[in-house]
Amino acid sequence: MRATTALKLRKRLIRRSAQEYSQAIRRTVQLLFLALNVWIGVQFYLFVRYYESGGTTLYASRPPGVEGWLPIASLMNLKVLLLTGVVPRIHPAGMFLLLAFIGVSFLLRKAFCGWLCPVGTISEYLWKLGRSTFRRNWMMPRWADITLRSLKYILLGLFLYAVVTMPVNAIDAFLGGPYGVISDVKMLNFFRTLTLAGGLVVAALVLLSVFYQNFWCRYLCPYGALMGMIARFSPARIRREPEPCIDCGKCAKACPSHLAVDRLVTITSVECIGCMECVAVCPAEGALALSVPRRKRLPAWAMAAAIAALFLGVTGYARVAGYWHTHIPPDVYMRLVPHADEFSHP
Ligand code: SF4
Ligand code: SF4
Numbered sequence: 001m002r003a004t005t006a007l008k009l010r011k012r013l014i015r016r017s018a019q020e021y022s023q024a025i026r027r028t029v030q031l032l033f034l035a036l037n038v039w040i041g042v043q044f045y046l047f048v049r050y051y052e053s054g055g056t057t058l059y060a061s062r063p064p065g066v067e068g069w070l071p072i073a074s075l076m077n078l079k080v081l082l083l084t085g086v087v088p089r090i091h092p093a094g095m096f097l098l099l100a101f102i103g104v105s106f107l108l109r110k111a112f113c114g115w116l117c118p119v120g121t122i123s124e125y126l127w128k129l130g131r132s133t134f135r136r137n138w139m140m141p142r143w144a145d146i147t148l149r150s151l152k153y154i155l156l157g158l159f160l161y162a163v164v165t166m167p168v169n170a171i172d173a174f175l176g177g178p179y180g181v182i183s184d185v186k187m188l189n190f191f192r193t194l195t196l197a198g199g200l201v202v203a204a205l206v207l208l209s210v211f212y213q214n215f216w217c218r219y220l221c222p223y224g225a226l227m228g229m230i231a232r233f234s235p236a237r238i239r240r241e242p243e244p245c246i247d248c249g250k251c252a253k254a255c256p257s258h259l260a261v262d263r264l265v266t267i268t269s270v271e272c273i274g275c276m277e278c279v280a281v282c283p284a285e286g287a288l289a290l291s292v293p294r295r296k297r298l299p300a301w302a303m304a305a306a307i308a309a310l311f312l313g314v315t316g317y318a319r320v321a322g323y324w325h326t327h328i329p330p331d332v333y334m335r336l337v338p339h340a341d342e343f344s345h346p
Pocket of ligand 1: 238254255256257258259261267271272273274275276277278279
């Protein structure tokens with residue numbers, strides 16, 4: 001008994017001395033990526049307005065990054081690339097963004113969700129707002145949590161089934177047809193002209209995100225589900241060293257994915273978003289880190305640099321190789337954009 005107490009006392013004395021910057025670095029990356037998406041959104045809105053007004057409003061070129069919001073078209077294009085070796089001509093930027101995010105998730109856990117995704121960032125600010133307002137966030141009962149978590153896999157399964165069973169020539173015809181060409185405009189219009197039902201669903205999701213941590217991401221996002229499945233094979237993972245760990249439980253309490261960081265040695269869960277919140281709160285020197293093979297520790301700045309390198313590397317390649325832009329003549333947009341609502345899913 002005395003020996004155990006002595007050991008615990010000795011462990012408590014090994015406090016972390018270095019300053020912790022992981023969350024400041026992560027928040028900076030998140031806000032930069034959110035700002036990039038707002039910029040893309042504004043530019044795309046101006047582009048659409050120009051064609052809707054028959055060319056009388058301010059012109060802005062179409063930002064290819066908007067295709068990052070077309071995940072199904074990106075999956076279709078990826079299938080075409082894998083089967084034919086040819087880079088598709090409609091919405092190729094979305095496919096390259098998907099490849100960059102797959103690369104991030106494979107190498108750095110589900111860091112796309114924890115470091116880049118604008119929806120994840122907004123979601124995080126919402127639950128933090130809820131926590132500061134009500135001094136807590138709520139948790140689903142275990143049975144409900146497990147049941148709800150399966151929803152995102154069901155949605156992902158449906159999308160994958162649709163893409164996998166669609167022949168390459170059908171994908172070509174779909175993306176090259178009027179609906180496929182202006183699917184980005186239709187997506188913008190969906191949010192611009194929300195129906196009452198759509199508005200209620202968005203409001204409910206916002207409200208639930210205030211009470212429950214990452215409600216949308218944890219239960220409903222098929223993109224996050226795909227990233228999580230890829231991250232399952234990631235060499236990077238949170239690793240706890242039982243020797244210096246003082247079993248304070250702070251890491252588990254801080255984890256927005258509700259993982260038992262304080263009881264496991266390595267975190268390989270598909271729900272780990274690589275946010276390093278657990279690492280940030282750990283008081284014990286050397287007890288917890290994001291590690292790569294051979295127990296090499298990955299500091300937050302290296303994580304941010306690797307994410308930036310992957311993102312800029314893949315998108316930069318697409319630009320230099322001439323694959324970044326969808327080349328649609330202006331007269332086609334002039335014809336299709338004002339009548340976007342008339343085209344329905346074939
Ligand atoms: S285990 Fe750590 S890195 Fe993973 S989600 Fe939880 S807090 Fe974030
Ligand atoms: S925060 Fe977690 S890893 Fe760090 S000392 Fe406490 S229980 Fe151990």
